[in-house]
Amino acid sequence: MEMQEAKFFRCLTRFEMAGVTVTLGLMTVVVFLQVFFRFVIKGSLPWSEELSRYLMIWAVFFGASMGAKSGAHIGVEAFTRLFPRSARKAAILIAGFFSVLFCIIIFFLSAKVVGAIYKTGQVSPAMEMPMYWAYLAVPAGSIMMAVRFLQATVIKWKKEGGNA
C-alpha cells in the first residue's frame, strides 16, 4: 500500500515537473519569438500572445499544485501560532479540510464551464484551437492541488506529533 502510494506521488511529481518545464519554457520561447519577429523580421505573429497566455494558465495550475505540496500557499500564521498545541493541531486539520474543499468546489465549477464550452465548440480567436483545451487547466489543476493539499496536511499533522 505504502509502496503504491509512494509510486503514485513520484509519478505525479514527474508529471508536474514535466508540465511546468514545458509550459514555462515554451511560454518564454513564444514571447521571445514575438519580440524577435517584430524587430528582426518586421512582421508580427498573430498567434503568439494567445498561445503564451494559455501556456501561462496551465503553468499557474501546475505551479499551484507543486506549491500545495511544499506548503508554499500563503496563509496568515500569526494567529494559529498563539494557539495551544492541541488547538494548533486541530487548526492544521481544519485548514487542510478547507484547502481541499476549495479545490473540490473549484473543480466542479470549472468542469461545468469546460463542459459548456465543449458543447458550443467555441474556438480561440487567433489559433482557432478548441477553447476547452485552455479552460481545462482549471479543473485539471484543482484536482492535482486537492491531492497535494491532502498529502501536505498528513505530513504536517505527523510533524506536530502524530495522533496524540
Add this chain to the structure above:
Amino acid sequence: MTTVLFGIFAILVILNVPIAASLALASITAIVASKSVPLIVVGQKLFASIDSFPLMAIPFFMIAGNLMEKGGISKRLIAFANSIIGSLSGGLALVTILASMFFAAISGSSPATVAAIGSIMIPAMVRQGYDKSFATATQASAGYIGVIIPPSIPMVTFGVVTGTSIGGLFMAGFIPGALFGLALMLVAYIISWKNGYSGDKKASVSEVAKAFKESILALLMPVIILGGIYGGIFTPTEAANVAVVYGLIVGLFVYKELKWSDIPEILKNSAISSALVMLIISTASVFGLLLTREAIPAQIAEIFLGLTANPMVLLLLINVMLLVVGTFMETNAAIIILAPIFFPVCQQMGIDPIHFGIIMVVNLAIGMITPPLGVNLFVACGLTNLTIEQVVKSNWFYLFASLFTLGLVTYFPALTMWLPKLLM
C-alpha cells in the same frame, strides 16, 4: 451578503487557510447565500481574470530573478555594494540594504529579495559580531524595497486592475525606492555607530572599478528593461521576457555559473511563486466582483468624501488604512480588492493615478515589516530562528524611518511624478 463575505474570510484567515482558498470559499458562500450571481460565474472568472498578457510579466520577472540568483549575480552585486560603502560604520548592514536595492532592480518581489541577499548577508553580519536580531531586522526591512524599486510585481497588478500605465508606475518607483533605501541606511549607520560595529577596510579605486566591472551586466538589466519600455520598444511583459533571455545568456555563457541542468529547478521555483500570486489574483477577482455587485466601492467612496474634502486628509486616512491592511493581507490580494475602492475617490480628488499607485504599493510594502503580523518579519525569522518579538525589538527604528519617508512620498507628489513626467 457583505457580512457573510468578510466574516467567513476573516475566520478562514485566522485558521491559517491559504489566502486564495479563503477568498474563494468566502465568495462562494456569499453567492450561495444571496443568489446574486450564478455560481458558474466563479468558474469563468477564475480563468478570465488571469487570461491576461500584461499579467504574464509576473512569471517572467520571477524567472529572471531566480536565474540571476543562481547565475551568481547576487554575489557580484554584494561585492560591488561592499566596495562602495563597506568601509563605513555598520558596513555590512549598509551593504545588505544597498545590495537589496540593486537586487530589487532585477527582481519584482520582496521575499525573493530577502532570500537572495539575506541568505548571504545575515550569516556574514552575525559572524562579524552584529547582534542577530539587528541583522535580521535589517534584512527584513531592506526586503520591502524589492517591490518599490522597479520592476515590481504589485505594480503590475495595480496597473492591470486600474488600467494605469505599468511603465509609468515603474518609472515613478525609482526615486521613492532610493529614498527608502537612504532612510534605512541612515538608521543602520546610526545604530551601528552607537554599537561600535566597524566597517571593512576601505576599497581602493581600482577595487571599486573591478567590482563594478564584474557586476555591470547585472546593473545593466534594469536599464534594458526600463529603457525598452520607455523607448516604446517593448511592453512590460516583453521586457520581462527579454530579462529572462538576458539572464539566461549571462548566467550560462558569461559568468558560466549556471548549468542547463539547473533550469528545471529554476522553472519549478518560479512556477510555484508565480502560481501563488496568480491564484490569489484570480480568487481576489471573484471577491472583488461581489463587492462591486454590492456597490461597496461606491459606498466607501461616499463615506470617505463625506469625511473630508481635503485630499491631504484623505491621503492620510487611506495611508493608515492601507498600513493596517498591509500587515495581514497579501499585497496583491489587497491591491485587487482595495484599488477599485479607493481609485475612484482619488480621481475625484484630483490625485494622479500613478502617484496613488505608488502610495498604495509603498504602504502595503511597509505593512510587511509592521508588527505584529508583517510577513517579512516572519520570513526573516524563518532564516534565523529568532522569535518575532526579538526581531521587532530591533525593527522599530527602521519602521519609524519608513513611515517618515512614506509621509514625504505621500505629500510631495513631485518625488514620484517627476521622473515619469520627464520621460513621457
